[in-house]
Amino acid sequence: MAVKTVIEAIREGMDEEMARDESVFLIGEDVGNRGGVFLATDGLYKKYGALRVIDSPLAESCIVGVAIGAAVNGMRPIAEIQFADFIAPAMNQIIEEAARFCYRTAGDFNLPMVIRAPWGGGVHGALYHSQSIEATFGHIPGLKVVVPGTPADAKGLLKAAVRDPDPVLYLEHKRTYRLVKGDVPTGDHVVPIGKADVKREGKDLTLIAYGLMLTYCLEAAETLAAEGVSAEVLDLRTIKPIDQAAIVATAKKTGKVLVVHEDNRFAGIAAEVMAIIMENAFDTLDAPVMRLTGPDVPAMPFNQVLEEAFMPNVDKILAKARELAAY
């Protein structure tokens, strides 16, 4: 065990996978000499050279399209989209191509590739450096979407994503990069895709979250405990395939669930989680399933007052959780 930040865990995960498997390579904007704008790939260019750490032209469709082709021909690319907000030019390649290769060939082709994208707000990133994209891509069959919130999960899910035979969208929350620190198991630590994790046991109500909101929910749970409310915190970790069993189990256990995400509210992940609970745990509910989300505005503004108004935070989670506890 060693205490690391999320960004260190990601870097270490990539380094270890590149050392383990020669077919793993990186492609993206500024990933070479610069080491990535967040330094996620720092040092890897020097270590693995220009053929395995490729500075792409400033073209997202190119990054993903080339990665697809390389995966067809036996490589395991890790493509980096510099900010999740800039993934739109690559959507045709991701949705129409990468996500459909396996299905449209009835399993003849598969694409072992990872698309990394820093996402999320609370970093003064404004409309185009703060977005959440998990619901958009979670809707696409053929893609896997992971959203680690801790350093251990960041590393373990990165390794799982690299080894997965299918395209994985790996979302790393920018605010957690250096804010969240934690123990990372040494050795070949792999976290399976599709498994949620109870980060805190509780019995009165459940907070379901992922990414940065996980950290906030854990903080809120601490305060709730002091108020006599025992909150369970379930970290989804993977959006697609979502861990239905874990969601249903915690809903049945506490009977009260609050789902938290910073993505827009309408048709967000919370809506899906709520539907799963209604379909599978209705008889055990003791209160309406609640959600706390970002509002349905295009993205979060630059102005700090507006950004804070957009983002869920510990106080907002506490207010909603108290409502749920008192119900």
Next chain:
Amino acid sequence: MASVKMPQLGESITEGTISKWLKQPGDQVKKYEGLVEIITDKVNAEVPAPLAGILKEIKVKEGTTVTVGTEIAVIEETVTAGATQRPAPAAPTETAAAVPQDSPSPVLGEGRGGGSDSRTRLSPAVRALIEEHRISDAELSRIEGSGIGGRVSKKDVEDFVAKRTQPATANGEQRQTVAPAAAPPAPTPGTTIPLSPMRRAIAANMLKSKQTIPHAWTVAEVDMTSVVRFRQTAKDSFKQREGIDLTFVPIIVKAVVEGLKAVPVLNASWSEQGVVLHKDINIGVAVSVDDGLIVPVVHQADRMSISGLAKAIDDLAKRARAGKLGIPDVQGGTFTVNNPGTFGTILSYSIIAPPQAGILAMDAIVKRPVVVEGDAIAVRSMMNLCLSFDHRVLDGVSAARFLQGVRRWLEGFSEQVPLY
């Protein structure tokens, strides 16, 4: 004086290390002039001075790492003529309200304030438990709902089932009929009583009060003879008419309301911006319940007659003991009345419920020989009224004036004072 804080140099950066101070205490600094060099995970940068002035103090030494937002230096501002200061940004919460982020759940909205169906509305979990444990309608009606509006929650049913099955020992059934219905288990010395949520809440509130409010305490002795006499004559007809007892509490509350009208600074709250005088007089009335104390609030007590207060207090006390108070029932108090006298106390030092500025304790009414007008000795019904007040908000003179007003009102009580 302006403080210089560790800036957030880039997205995702949470801390920075002071690499080199470019200015020393006493140095003149120009606005935007390099002040300090900072190393972060992402960038190394020279941080310019936020304003012109003299560097007064360096708070963080070179080589030290601190989180974003930590004060690292203090600059004494050079005031320039006509310099306008930008107003501080509005508190985020105010703006947050403008964005419809999270409308309250409609079900909750209805449940608030104890809608008539709140008690009978059963969640799927509660229905399942009722089924599982074969709880009859009669039993169900005995379960006290702890949820909003008195809703019976899953936990309430689980607690009920636990109690129901507890004395299931060999001769349990016989014992059950003898034992009082819902007596809490007697605490055994040498064990630790687990903290109930209410116990925790009381503890937190009391601690906060004593740590933040400088309490002052003063006592007035009141001759309650007229009030006692009046109550004696009126209580039977009142009970007949209203169906409730006429106790001393609503009369004292009425007196308190009159006292607060005369001394409004006691119906107030301390804040850093100033003493906030409340428009309404909302009197909290302490009610003891099984596992602690709860203080429901008579809202707008200044608009009520004695009988109105009596009914409101009776209703709140009953609902408090049944655990059926809604959140609004316990919110918004501006002053509290406590009645320890029923247990025979004669001097009580109560703790103020923040953010209120005062709490009045009614101690026991006892007959005592008292020197009255004309230096005669008479047997009178006497009571101590003990006032704890926030000395930040008011001084002893105002507190004494309040007590005097209450005392005069009570001592001058006659049958002319309208009950309605």
Next chain:
Amino acid sequence: MALKTTEVEAKGGPSRHRSLGLSDEQALKIYEVMRLARAVDERMWLINRQGRAPFVISCQGQEGAQVGTAATLRPGYDWVAPYYRDAGVVLWFGMTARDQMLSFFARREDPNSGGRQMPGHFGSRKLHIVTGGSPVATQLLHAAGVALASKQRKEDAVTAVYFGEGSTSQGDTHEAMNFAAIHKLAVVFVCENNGYAISVPQSSQMAIANVADRAAGYGFPGVVVDGNDVLACYEVARRAVERARRGEGPTLIEVKTYRFTAHSSDDDDKRYRKAEEVAIWRQKDPILRYAGYLRDAGTLTDQREADITDRVTVQVDEATEYAEQAPDPTPDDLTTFVYKQELPS
């Protein structure tokens, strides 16, 4: 190498194929694959017009461009990323008439997609044919990626990617050519310019006469070639493939050709082009032209022609019969292979 677009003139002479290094057998094999592509296509139209299959999209008129260029590659070692008209390319690369018909009838056994995609969406991992979808030009980037992988592994495989002139308006085309040029990837870009993107003529698609002129902007050679002259196609493609294999980077080949049929069975080309125009181009049919050359060269005798016709007919008949009888997928097949690693339901 000069970066200026070069026009390759069709050179006459009875031994042209031999001077290109093609044996008689190889020259005849090219002819037979062109014939087979045409025959399968014609059969599909007949079946479609009988109402026995819902959709057909054609290669007719472009067989010379397709087989002529594909014949310069090593099937199973080199890679192709074809577009939906490239029946000639995939037949050269090892697909069969039966495979085509299974796809046409959308049968479970269809090796391209198990009956999931419309006809013309070719793909086979084993044959090194990169699967294609319907959005156009995406395959150019896939080809660049395939070639990048070859380069990373220090293999000399060449990747040929095919597309229409309409696809050159897409951003992915630019991104792929740019990327392939930067990394000197072994890619041969083959633009089958048939004059129309469905109904939109080239004059509404671009303001230049030759797509190949654009190659200069990326820093690699562009070549224009008569797409109905199969040996000319072979010649320029061979040069491009050799250059790519030597690690000198990509080439853009623009084959000027024509689409004999409407865009698809759902299109009516009389709404946007004249019958006379089609008739003129039919005179230049690459199959007839190549047959004439082979006969002049003495390579194609009447007997050989008859044998080829027999073999093609037998294959098409057998393929049609087999595919029409082949079972459909079952409803259970709907949910398989969303992922390679099936998810828990």
